[in-house]
Amino acid sequence: xxxxxxxxxxxxxxxxxxxxxxxxxxxxxxxxxxxxxxxxxxxxxxxxxxxxxxxxxxxxxxxxxxxxxxxxxxxxxxxxxxxxxxxxxxxxxxxxxxxxxxxxxxxxxxxxxxxx
Amino acid sequence: xxxxxxxxxxxxxxxxxxxxxxxxxxxxxxxxxxxxxxxxxxxxxxxxxxxxxxxxxxxxxxxxxxxxxxxxxxxxxxxxxxxxxxxxxxxxxxxxxxxxxxxxxxxxxxxx
Numbered sequence: 736x737x738x739x740x741x742x743x744x745x746x747x748x749x750x751x752x753x754x755x756x757x758x759x760x761x762x763x764x765x766x767x768x769x770x771x772x773x774x775x776x777x778x779x780x781x782x783x784x785x786x787x788x789x790x791x792x793x794x795x796x797x798x799x800x801x802x803x804x805x806x807x808x809x810x811x812x813x814x815x816x817x818x819x820x821x822x823x824x825x826x827x828x829x830x831x832x833x834x835x836x837x838x839x840x841x842x843x844x845x846x847x848x849x850x851x
Numbered sequence: 852x853x854x855x856x857x858x859x860x861x862x863x864x865x866x867x868x869x870x871x872x873x874x875x876x877x878x879x880x881x882x883x884x885x886x887x888x889x890x891x892x893x894x895x896x897x898x899x900x901x902x903x904x905x906x907x908x909x910x911x912x913x914x915x916x917x918x919x920x921x922x923x924x925x926x927x928x929x930x931x932x933x934x935x936x937x938x939x940x941x942x943x944x945x946x947x948x949x950x951x952x953x954x955x956x957x958x959x960x961x962x963x
Binding site: 739768775776777779794827839840842844845 | 894954
């Protein structure tokens with residue numbers, strides 16, 4: 736299993752440009768999420784999905800869109816990039832098999848995004 | 852109420868020493884408390900986790916102590932090693948642990 740994969744690893748954008756951060760998992764996990772990591776602020780939840788066709792907002796959703804057409808993929812779209820979106824982005828997935836499960840979230844390697 | 856506080860921001864420990872990182876939360880509905888370890892350039896990885904029905908959980912050199920009445924939990928790393936040098940995040944979640952609230956992180960440096 737490759738686990739959670741993210742592409743690209745690095746990206747530089749100009750203000751106003753759009754792009755999509757890709758995330759895929761091969762563990763058949765129902766739950767997937769996107770976090771951003773900024774110095775001194777830990778990881779903050781952007782959007783999440785509990786299954787194909789279902790998405791919801793997290794703590795910091797503004798400026799980002801998501802969709803979940805398949806169990807495996809959960810892309811994050813920046814419609815009009817702003818310097819405030821300079822960050823490291825992590826995708827994560829976990830099983831929703833219930834309270835007796837491990838509940839471990841598996842994180843991808845991250846995408847480092849710079850918006851000029 | 853969703854915030855998780857974490858201290859210290861950074862920690863320097865000698866090899867063989869004990870590293871202690873503390874976290875506090877407000878929301879009494881949280882029912883899953885994991886600790887994640889992150890090395891530079893990598894994504895966070897689960898280190899150890901606890902549910903509020905136990906006061907302590909130990910896995911090798913890593914122990915979580917949980918104080919439900921004080922709404923605090925801590926990570927103890929015994930016999931700290933240079934390879935433990937990383938950033939550690941505490942977190943808390945509701946329900947089945949899907950939406951996590953993370954602390955701001957502690958950068959641990961273990962000197963050889």
